[in-house]
Amino acid sequence: MNKNKNKKFRSLTFSVAVAFLSLSATVLIIANTLQIYFNICTQRDLIAGRQKLIAQEAADTVKGYILEKSEFLKTAVKVGKLINTDKSEQKLVMEKILGFNQAFRQVVLLNSKQQQILRQSRLSNLLSGQLTEQIKKRGEEILPEVLQGKTYISPVYFDSITSEPLIIMGVPVKDSLGNFQMIVLSEINLKFMWDIVNPIKAGENGRAYVVDSQGALIAFGDIGRVLKRENLLHLKEVAKFVSDSCAYNEGKIKMSKGIMDTCVATTHAHLGTPNWAVMVETPIYEAYAPILSSLNLAAITMFSCFGFSIVASHYLSKRITRPIIHLRDAAEKIGQGQMNTKIEHESFDEIGQLAEGFNQMVEDLQKTTVSRDALIKEVHERKNAEQSLEQTAEKLEQANQELKNFVYIASHDLREPLRKITAFGQLLEKSLGNKLEGDDAENLKFMVDGADRMSQMINGLLTYSRVNTQSQPFQTVDLNKTVKELQKFELSVVLEEKNAWIEIPSPLPCIEGDPVHIRQLIQNLIANGIKYQKKDSVPEITISSKPAADNMVRIEVSDNGIGIVPEYQNAIFTMFKRLHTRSEYEGTGIGLSVCKRIVERHGGHIGVESIPGKGSTFWFTVPRAKELIIAEIS
Amino acid sequence: MKMRIKTEVIFAILLTFCFFGLNGCNKKKPRVYRIGIITGTAAYEEIVNSFKNKMKELNYRESENIEYDLHLANNHYEEEQILQKFVSDKVDLIFAFPTDPAIAAKKAASGTNIPVVFTMAGIESNDLIESILKPGGNISGVRFPNTEISAKRLEILKELIPNARRVYLIYDPNYPNAIVALDCLNQSAPELGIELVKETVNNLNDLERVLNQRGQLEDIGIDAIFILPELLTQSPKGFEMIMKFANEKKLAVCGAMPFTSENGAVFSMAPDRAEMGRESAIIVDKIFNGVPAGEIMVVTPGIRLIINYDSISKLGLTVPEGLLDRADMIIGQ
Structure with a gap:
């Protein structure tokens, strides 16, 4: 009980609310996590598919741009x-080739020995030298390609003044028999490709850009970066x-740093010819916007549900514990003695039943018990x-x-006078002797006898009172020895006078008692047995145990x-x-009273069984000697 | 009991509203940028419009997050006044064109943290930028491709009028672009067998006087007129004087800016103004997004060749088919 008192009070309402809340939160978290996980998986696939589609479309557009130039060149030479x-x-x-599109910056006609026959340029003659240098540089790779009838497309190089990306496109010129005669090379400004790359949208803020086989940026919305030859x-x-x-681009969406140094979801599509790729990047926040939106929704749902859970847990815990609190309050009131206290229960469930049972119990308690007061x-x-x-x-x-x-003082103090x-x-009797006449001598004798008897009575009283006033601590008393000593000293005279004898059929036991009082007790009983005899009969005393x-x-x-x-057996x-x-x-009529008092002091009883004319047996019980008890036990 | 349930329901609703409310309270008031635009040419509309349109595409909307303060400077004094105003107004950026206002803007903005974006400005023979790749300072923009255009124009003139030997250059020597162009022409002319007849003028009166003087000569000594990229001869009044003279003397005028071919020059060759406006806007957006202006590479715009077929026909000339093919625009026919 004290232990419980020392323990801190723990509110059941709080515990129930916390339990309910924990349960709700766990369920909510698990459900939302699963939903979010599956949502992310689905959305990721969707985003990857969309991104890949955009990249492929962009690649087709860029490729279409190059193919258009290539096809035009081929048609023109045919x-x-x-x-x-x-x-x-x-x-x-x-x-006409130059005029077809601004992208054709210069056109050069080479003979079969790759010697320049003619050049037409959008640039002034002063600035047209870069193409000549490029043709010299790439001469060995141009011829084999065009001899096979293919369209040659050079790697990207940049204009020395404007830094605009350029390529050389070469097609063979064949005669009617299909024999190779000349080469038409055209320098194409890829700047004009930017206009078709710019509108490529990868979502709201996504970007598309083109890189060549060396990783050089050749088309991007921010042309400054292209011009910087990044x-x-x-x-x-x-x-x-x-x-x-x-x-093979498996079309999986990847997260990495993008061209704007931000985290993006990116993929690419390879053009094939030319050996470029269109990179498509969508800012991660946009690519994952549906996921974020779904996360947001899930978070809102979760927090709303959590809010409702708080309210519900509060309500439920109160609903559960309110009757219990009422019970507790009622119990406290009843404990304070307000026996007319009743619990008002709102529900008819187990708690309602408990409240009813409690009320019934209080009612019964009122009926069957008195109040505390x-x-x-x-x-x-x-x-x-x-x-x-x-x-x-x-x-x-x-x-x-x-x-x-x-009694003691009276008997003691009265003895002397x-x-x-x-x-x-x-x-006086001796001195007066025969001097006294008539009744005087007899009266004197009566007086002496009376005084003598009174002395005996006082002695008896003194003995009686000494049983309580002059007692010795209990000790082992050997009754055989006591009887022998009585025979030898206190009773020797009377035994001799009356020729009485004492028989002890079997040795008497040792007892625990006051040796003086026990001796007094046995002496009184033996003396009584000797005294109350018929005339001329020899007293026979038997002591047994x-x-x-x-x-x-x-x-x-x-x-x-x-x-x-028998009628006097108790009175004696x-x-x-x-x-x-x-x-x-x-x-004097005191002897047996003394005996009774001694026996009672020893915790025993005394009694008599007697047949008038035949004799009496006085018995008493006293404690056995401790040694005997110990010996028996052991 | 009912009251308690009501309280709990109200609490739940409030909690939900608080959550949703907080969710929607994160919108910030957008910053409003102010751009001071200074132009030295009256023919600014195409550039400014394409600039504004591109800015709009880039989510800068007037009356929402951007304000423009556009001024036309007719002379250096006005230039200074306008730029001082921009500086004292602490505009977020100065957009200046062509070359003179751009140079003045750079000077005015030095010592402030106001970035300058130029367009149609020559970068040769002046200290506007350090290099095309890294302009330096707090400036970037779209260059006027003077070197690419000037010699080519002379080549086209020769193609159009193969007999032209003496080409008349009348220009304001104080305009930097003219000098750069002149250098290119000096290099190209001998190869083409052309003699450049040069004459400098400082103002419209000067121009009128010089043209009158030449017009009074028995042999005017020129086969065609070549307009250099500077403002005096390409001002409406100045060009009108030149065209009047050319028409009287039945001379072909080789224009620079598009308006020249629209107003009688046989052809003009100039950067694409719309493109210059668009590219400038992209640079401005970068600056507003924290990229230092001096780190943004200077952009070269595309060049447009406009041929005035009518003017050529009037002069009895034949336009080569190849030249017509190469033209971005043909006026007349």
Whole structure:
């Protein structure tokens, strides 16, 4: 109970609310996590598919742009008169090529030995030299390609002034028999490709750009970066394309740093010819916008549900614990004695039943028990009665003690004057002797006898009182020894006078008691047995013992005396009770009272069994000697 | 009991509204940028419009997050006044064109943190930028491709009028672009067998006087007129004087800016103004997004060749078919 008192109070309402909340939160988190996970998987695939589609479309557009130029060149050299014609015709064809699209910056006609026959340019002659240098540089790679009838496309190079990206596109010029005659090379400004790359949208803020096989940026919305001749090999997706442009792009969306140095979802599509790739990047926040939106929604849902869970847990915990709190309050009130307390229950569930049961219990309690105040009152009254009883007992004890003291003092103090009366009476009787006449001598004799008897009575009283006042600590008393000593000293005279004998059929046991009082007890009983005899009969005293209950021993002193009629057998232990006159048997009527008092002091009982005319058996019980008990136990 | 349930329901609703409310309270008031635009040419509309349109595409919308303060400077004094105003107004950026206002803007903005974006400005023979790749300072923009255009124009003139030997150059020597162009022409002319007849003028009166003087000569000594990229001869009044003279003397005029071919020159060859406006806007956007102007590479715009077929026909000339093919625009026919 104290242990529980020391423990901290833990609110059940709080515990129930927390439990409910924890449960709700766990369910919510698990459900939302699963939903988010599957959503992310689905959305990721969708984003990847969309991104790949955009990249492929962009690649097709860029490729279409290059193919358009290539096809135009091929058509122009087929339709235009370039073989076996004068320069003006050739010049016209080349001017038409230039005029076809601003992207054609310069056109050069080379013979089969790769010597320049004619050049037409959008640039002034002063600035046209860069193409000549490029043709010289790449001459070896141009011829094999065009001899196979293919369109030659050079790697990207940049204009020395404007830094605009350029390529050389070359097509063979064949005669009607299909023999190779000349080469038409055109310098194409990829700047004009920017206009088709710019509108390529990858979402709201996505970007598309084109890189060549070296990772150089050749088309991008921010042309400044193209003009700076940026190489994007440091970007993962670009590096992947450059390292293995033929690798199959599995179309998985990847997150990496993008061209704007931000985290993007990126993919690329390879053009094939030319060996470029279109990179498509969507800012990660946009690419994952549906996922973020779904996460947002999930978060809103979760927080809303969590909010509702808080309210619900509060409501439910209150609903569950409110009746219990009512029960507790009611129990406290009842504990304070307000027995008319009732619990008002709102629900008809188990708790409702509990409340009803509690009310019933209180009702029953009211019927079957007194109120606490009544109980306190009763206890108080009982305590008062006990106190009164104790006080009375104390007073009684005090009175008893005073009486005992009085008896002792009276008997002790009365002996001296009485002895003087007796002694002086006897002296007076001797001195007056025959001088006295008539009744005077007899009266004097009566007086001496009376004084003598009174002395005996006082001695008896003194003995009686000494049982309580002059006692010795209990010790082992050997009854055989006691009887022998009595025979030898106190009873020797009377035994001899009456020729009485004492028989002890079997040795008497040792007992635990006051040796003086026990000796007094046995002496009185033997003396009584010798005294109350028929005339001329020889007193025979038999002393025997029997075991009694509660470690007591029963001692029986039997005689062959006159016996006691049954109606007086109980009265004989009363003080001064005599069944015979003094003339029949001398005595004071105190002896058996003393015996009774000694036995009672030893915690035993005393009694008599007698057949008048045949004899009596006085018995008493006293504790057995401790040694005997220990010996028996061991 | 009912009251308690009501309280709990209200609490739940409030909680939900708070959550949704907080979710939607994160919108910031957009910053409003102010751009001071200074132009030295009256023919600014195409550039400014394409600039504004591109800015709009880039999410800068007037009355929302951008304000433009456009001024036309007719002379250096006005230039200074306008630029001082921009500086004292602490505009976020100065957009200046062509060359003179751009140079003045750079000077005015030095010592401030106002970036300058130029367009149609020559970068040769002046200290506008350090290099095309890295212009330096707090400036970037779209260059006027003077070197690419000037010699080519002379080549086209020769193609159009193969007999032309003496080409008349009348120009304001104080305009930097003219000098650069002149250098290119000096290099190209001998190869083409052309003699450049040069005459400098400082103002419109000067121009009128010089033209009158030449017009009064028995042999005017020129076969065609070549307009250099500078403002005096390409001002409406100045060009009108030149065209009047050319028409009287039946001379072909080789124009620079598009308006010249629209107003009688046989052809003009100039950067694409719309493109210059668009590219300038892209640079401005970069600057507003934190890229230092000096780090942004100078852009070269595309060049447009406009041929006035009518003017050529009037002069009895034949336009080569190849030249017509190469033209971006042909006026007349």
